[in-house]
Amino acid sequence: MATQALTTTVRRQGRALAGTGGRTAALFLVPFFAVFVIAMIAPVIYSLVLSFHSQQKSGLGFGEAKTVFVGLENYVQVFQSETFMEGIARLGLYCLIYVPCMVGGAVVFALLLDATVAKARKLFQLLVFLPHAVPGVIAALIWAYLYTPGISPLVQALQGGGIQINFLDSHVVLPSIVNIGVWEWTGYNVIILFTALQAVPREILEAARVDGAGEIRAAVSIKFPLILPALSVIMLFTIIGTLQLFTEPNIISKATASVTSTWVPNLWAYDAAFIRHNLNQAAAASIIIAGLAAILSLAVTRLSSRMNKS
Amino acid sequence: MKRRHLFAGMAGLAASTLLLTACGTGPSTSAAPTPADDPSGSITFWSSLAGMDKVAEAFNASQDKIKVSFETIPNGANGGYAKLSTAITAGNGPDVATIEYPQLPQFVSNGQVIALDGLINKAETVDKLTDETKALVQFGEKTYALPYDAAPMLMWYRKDMLDKAGVEVPKTWDDFEQAGKKLKAVAPDSYLATFNPNEVAASAGLAWQAGAKWFGTEGDSWKVGVNDEATQKVAGYWQKLIDEKIVKVSQAYSDEWSLDLANSTVVGVLGGNWSATGIQKRTEASGQKGQWIAAELPTWGNESGAFYGGSSFNVTKSSKNPAAAAKFVEFLTTNQDAIKARGNTGSAFLAFPGLTPVAQKAYDSSYFGNDIYEVFNKAYGNITPGWQWGPNWDITNTALKDAYGKLTTGGTIDDAIDTAQDATVASLKQAGLSVKE
DSSP states (O other): OHHHHHHHHHHHHHHHHHSOOHHHHHHHHHHHHHHHIIIIIHHHHHHHHHHTEEEEOOTTOOSOOEEEEOTTHHHHHHHHOHHHHHHHHHHHHHHHHHHHHHHHHHHHHHHHHHSTTOOSHHHHHHHHHHHHHSOHHHHHHHHHHHHSTTTOHHHHHHHHTTOOOOTTSTTTHHHHHHHHHHHHHHHHHHHHHHHHHHTSOHHHHHHHHHTTOOHHHHIIIIIHHHTHHHHHHHHHHHHHHHHTOOHHHHHHTTTOTTSOTTSSHHHHHHIIIIISOOHHHHHHHHHHHHHHHHHHHHHHHHHHHHHHHO | OHHHHHHHHHHHHHHHHGGGTTOOOOOOOOOOOOOOSSOOEEEEEEEOSTTHHHHHHHHHHHOSSEEEEEEEOOOGGGTHHHHHHHHHHHTOOOSEEEEEGGGHHHHHHTTOBOOOTTTSOGGGTGGGSOHHHHHHHEETTEEOOEEOBOOBEEEEEEHHHHHHHTOOOOSBHHHHHHHHHHHHHHOTTOBSEEEOTTOHHHHHHHHHHTTOOSEEEETTEEEEOTTOHHHHHHHHHHHHHHHTTSEEEOOTTSHHHHHHHHTTSBOEEEEETTHHHHHHHHHGGGTOTTTEEEEEOOBSSSSOOOBOOOEEEEEBTTOSOHHHHHHHHHHHHHOHHHHHHHOOOSSOOBSSTTSHHHHHHHSOOTTSSSOHHHHHHHHHTTOOTTOOOOTTHHHHHHHHHHHHTTGGGTOOHHHHHHHHHHHHHHHHHHTTOOEEO
16 A cells, blocks of 8 residues: 555655665666656646546437646536545544544554563564455455345354444444455554564663653553654655545445445545546546645644754 | 654545546547348446356357357345446446446436437337336336346245234235234244345335335436435334334345245235245245245235336447447347256346246245246236436435435435435536426
């Protein structure tokens, strides 16, 4: 997903800044920028152009459609669409549940793994990371199976214990999808945080111990503040990743009517482009989603750099 | 740090827009259709229908002028139309495509399929079809496709469960409701059928049978009536069935739906002639052989029915050899060898006269408790005339499907059809079409 691409772009940039510049740098940068322009910049520009135009027909609509410049009309239509705005609201709610659960979980797991008393560290590291090795589509399919009443051993077991729950009910389906995301991404972020924890200078921890800090005190007062930069990177990736939510609801929608074909903004854009055949509206929707991602990432980086300074 | 912001932002922007990179508007290659008596050359054929590779092979073997290369594509629900539509727009679509009836008008209206007039032998093809099938492929007096299968809508029942409830096969929708109530009396956890929110075409079929006209033309305007009087009657009726727990709301073909059939929670299927294989596959292991029967749809009092599914074959705008493509379309839709070559691919029912017996011979219907083809034939004879599909079915399809999402949390079918009506009218107007309500 985008996260991977981002890691590479950020890393590459760091190297470019560290280099001495000149021809060598250009030699190494050209391949990247060539691909970046063709695969990233050009489509963005093309989508922008598309989003300001519309395919207009007249009368019964049989015959060639005319492409006309409509200014911001597509954007207005997208914002006026009840289903799109519902999707945005739903995504906001998803973020609100997902980010604390996933990031909180990742921090706790990483600190536990780093604790000096931890045994079989490698094994637990692997176990925590394992769900991330399952491709997103497969994960969604597995969870769809685990959620479907009548089939799922999970639902059956809960019923046996006297708990009646339909994970696919329209009130519960959002947390159910959050759960898939948490299951998939916590392990990945644990690894990032754990790596950051490894970089915490041991002498500081030793000093803390000498001063009488226990494991928990050391984790909260020493380790946690020192991994804040890594945490802010995770937040950035997570927020961008959340805006891209598509696979899980798309798969779950086959199992229940509670997840509609325009459930989140990305699904809305997909449906507009490939089902309703309105590429222009889809382009406008995608630009809106991208704009939202840009604003949110800016906000997160601003916030975290301020936090890092203080 | 500054530059990193910009970078991260841009990467986010680009990643979101990546979604759209696949769809480009390439140069249009519109070849003027010219009739040719003896076309030759190579053509490509895309279909999601099983066994079509064998049909293409049979055609290649039967003559040496036209060579067809076949490619399987996903079906409509899995992105087949997205692929087809983008490929045609980009100018690298197939010569011959498979399009279902509800989607056909939008391909016609987008100029993505060409009129076959002048390319096909009309007297030997379209003229032999029934008026109801012709209406599915002709727009503005031009023929844009040849129909392959024509799927009459049906009800499938578990005969043993009807017997247990002490009821006959329901003849009217009123009987159907009574049968559901009696079934509840003997088997409280059972449902007579399911209502499938993901099968909007089934809702359309039920409305069609009742005489609804979701789409029609009035002069130079479309008339949209997704919530017309007949549809409201049907919506109210099915809502009542849902409220009385006579039918269960569940996604067709989902694991839950399959399991319900297998363990007798649901004892009826609203489907078409094509449902036979699906029912057999899902219930055979549970020892339900001989229990399933096909029946005509219950009616509202007089003989009536609707089509539910079926595909047509078309020549696309990107075809560089429309004459050869049309020749192959003729073979596909009217030649007995085409049906024979496909072998046993389920309980097919074909539009062109004389083809169905060939398909029937290849299909083993012994799993079922009655003569299903006799039922198909009867249902095919009672299609309610006057139905037309709209200029962008998938707008209505998405809108209704989305509105059905609220069915499990207090929403009603009545509300859903109102929402779908508004969404359809608004979207068509946005595309510049003239619409009357």
